[in-house]
Amino acid sequence: MRPESEEALAGIVRAATGPLRVTGGGTRALGGPGPGAGPAEVLETGGLTGVVLYEPASLTLVAKAGTRLDTIEAVLAAERQRLAFEPPRMERLTGRASGPTGDPAGASTGTSTLGGVVAANAAGPRRIQAGAARDALLGVRFVDGRGQVIRNGGRVMKNVTGYDLVKLMAGSRGTLGVLTEVSFKLQPIPPAAATLILPDAGAGRAVAAMTAALGSPYDVTGAAYVPGTGTLIRVEGLEASVDYRAGRLAVDLAPLGVAVRESEPARVARLWRDIGEVAAFHDRPGAVWRVSCRPSEGAEVARRLGGEVVMDWGGGLVWALWPEGEDIRPRLAGLPGHATLVRGFGAPALPPEPEPVARLSRALKAQFDPRGLFAA
Incomplete structure (x- = not known):
């Protein structure tokens, strides 16, 4: 089912008698229907497309939920603006890419x-x-499990009372309602960026370098480790400021390796797009796991897994390429955090929730999806 309007979508939900699986491009799909839920009918949001409002002067964007990310990025780039949180496109990693359709x-x-x-x-x-x-999200419109259209938030950041539905819907994975429209605060694209690349000396040295960089006063906007490439540290801003901060960081990090500086804009952008999209694992067989942990424990996660890993967020996000069919979670027992199966089979995609969190999840589900339509 692929409704072309919010009203049509609400009608589909009201008329539904069985579970629904909400999907946009299908590139971030995880998990499956809960036990006993039966097969779910796919409900696509791809018919809800287009920019509703774009005000470059106020750094505000409102768009329908089915609009392609690359379309939004092109619109913003024309005004030298961006989504500050740098959302990655995951189609190459998950193997769900499709060719262009010519549909603007x-x-x-x-x-x-x-x-x-x-x-x-x-x-x-x-x-x-x-x-x-969620930190850039200003407002949402969505259809809940009763088929009601709900709006929360607006075009400016503000405090709310009761449910903060803007924050709640971010990360809900279509289990509480179907997003139809979202609004974001934006960020100007800075005029300069530079990346320091330290030689690959292993995950432990990489975490030490990333920790030192993030603890510095130089406003680092990227800290990652890619085996074979090394540790990458990014700074952005005005050209003179970037030049100074990158130079100081290179000196401070010298005990951990001599850094090569990359400042050519297209190459810097490509480096970090590849990191966000985990390009090191594209077109390679095996399962892909996403481990969220304390940055200080990223090296320990890598040690316990012993396979090929890519680290981002200063060590707080570890991507692991792993043989199909094995659950890596027992290997990480005792470490705070969680592991999600992004691509592959043989284990539950999402980790079990602690019981206090599970109780909250059940209460929210009962409030927004009392008929249990939206497959978890």
């Missing part, structure tokens, strides 16, 4: 959509400085 509204599946970014609370390397999708 962004209706095709297989490509990341704005609603999918919000539903997954996605964020790229800049999360360490700018936060995730």
Whole structure:
């Protein structure tokens, strides 16, 4: 089912008699229907496309949830603006990519959509400085499990009382309602950026370098480790400031390795897009796991896994390429955090929730989806 309007979508939900699986481009899909839920009918948001409002002067964007992420990025780039949280496009990693359709509204599946970014609370390397999708989200419109259209938030940041539905819907993965429209605060694209690349000396040295960089006063906007490439540290801003901060960081990090500086804009952008999209694991067989942990324990996660890993967020996000069919969670027992199966089979995609969190989740589900329509 692929409704072309919010009203049509609400009608579908009201008339539904069985479980529904909400999907945008299908590039961030995880999990499956709960036990006993039966097969779920797919409800696509790709018919809800287009920019509703864009005010560059006020750094505000409102768009329909099915609009392709690359369409939004092109619109913003024309005004030298961006989504600060740097949402990655995951189609190459998850193997759900599709070719271009020529549809300017962004209706095709297989490509990341704005609603999918919000539903997954996605964020790229800049999360360490700018936060995730929920931190830039101003407002949402969505259809709940009763088929009601609900609006929360607006076009400016403000405090709310009761449920903060803007924050609640970010990361809900389509289990509480179907997003139809989202609004974001934006960020100007800075005039300069530079990346320091330290030689690959292993995960432990990489975490030490990233920790030192993030603890510095130099406003680092990216800290990652890619085996074979090394440790990458990014700074952005005015050209003179970037030059000074990158120089100081290179001196401070010299005990951990001699850094090569990359300042050519297109190459810097490509480096960090590849990190956010985990390009090291593209087109390679095996399962892909996403481990969220304390940055200081990223090296320990890598040690316990012993396989190929990519680290982002200063060590707080570890991507692991792993043989199909094995659950890595027992290997990480005792470490705070959680592991999600992003691509592959043989284990539950999402980790079990602690019982206090599970109780809250059940209460929210009963409030927003009392008929249990939206497959978890």
